[in-house]
Amino acid sequence: MTRDDIKDLILEIIKDIDEDADFETLQADQPLRDQLDLDSMDFLDIVMELRKRHKLQIPEGDYPQLASLSSCVNYLEPLLKNV
């Protein structure tokens, strides 16, 4: 997956969680929680979707890596390089 593919994947998962989510003004380097209506349970939903779609097992200690769109892409790029 390319970095753009990963970005699209994350946004698609967030859209599944909250179809009212508005990405118009989303800043990639800012925390997703500050910009969207997401809480800790939603982040667990993101982790679960990555597990279901790509069999990724993300350790709890790595959850902070999913804080912003950019950090998601950075963290997932090596894990999804062969997808």
Next chain:
Amino acid sequence: MDRNQQRVVITGIGLAAPNADNLQVFRAKLLAGISEIKEIDLRYFGPAPAGICTFDETRYRKKKDNKRGTRAGCIGVYCAHEALADASLDIDYYDRSRIGVYVGLTEHGTVETENEIFNISQYNYDVKYWTHHHNPRTVLNNPAGEITMSLGITGPHYAIGAACAAGNASLIQGVQMLRLGEVDMALAGGISESTGSFGIFASFKAQGALAEADDPRLACKPFDLERNGIVVSEGGCIYVLERLEKALERGAKIYGEIVGYCINSDARDFVLPYDKRQAECMQQAMDRAGLRPCDIDIINTHATGTKQGDIEECKAIRQLFADAPSTYINNTKSNIGHAMGAAGVLELAGNLPAFEDNMVHPTINVSNLDPECALPNLVINQPLQLPSVSTILNNSFGMVGINSVIIVKKIEK
């Protein structure tokens, strides 16, 4: 506390029934005998008649919250907001920490657990795919808790588990908490999401107690010789309960006063009903209300359309109301099916407008009345106009031998 503070009245009703999403439409359809029971195709089970509610699920909260929460929570949030709107009551009229939310449930968590088992079956039953939402969805206080989150209520909330008597039981809880001074306003009622559970259907089927009919609208037929079981429905109904004094002070519309109630136990069988205890329950509720059988204008029966259940209740009514020629008897499940934890409160709500229109809505689908259910004043197939209606007795019974009765009296202007 003076006497008016001990008197508790109903000032708002919000509901989701299989044929209506508000009381006005519900009443009109009950009077017209319009059933909207349909056939559903349930995972693992197949086709069955069932009552499904259609209402504006995103009127009071986002789709995201409906997705995260439960069907029961979704129904509850809708009904609670509708009840407050019906009561013309701003949530801030009362201190939010002095509002109690009491929700009657027959069961809860079955639907969510079945869904999750199906979900992990898609992943070779690997429990790593089990959702983190399972526990908050299946705790018994879930529907009541979802209501408090939606309305910002910080007073007590919990579920009342009382099988199919749960709706009545939660109203009783609300009355008691108001009388004790624990809360200043209560949102009390019942909710059912049982139509999502194959276990509920399969169990009734295994018991020989699940209704079958070519036309699902005709499937629920209490008191008819051809009745063959229960129609499972989802639904919800939440009441605003206030002390009479406060209701009068704010000029609220008052549906009626809860003047009597009783809950008792058969203490003898897991599923079979018992006329003797049902009669005792009705008698005790009337005693508490200071009423005699001849003072009751309408009895809403619990009858679900099972052979023995209907007969037992008719026997209980005969024991007490033989000399009550002005007491009329109806049934609401024939119209909407059995809404489980919501049954008692939905059925009572359907009858309360009788205080205004003096009509008794009919038990429908009776084409061949069972002689053992042929009570003298049973209202069947056509509504009945009475000179006046001022007292309604509502029966609601459940498995493992629980009986509940509520009596509501019209407040004379």
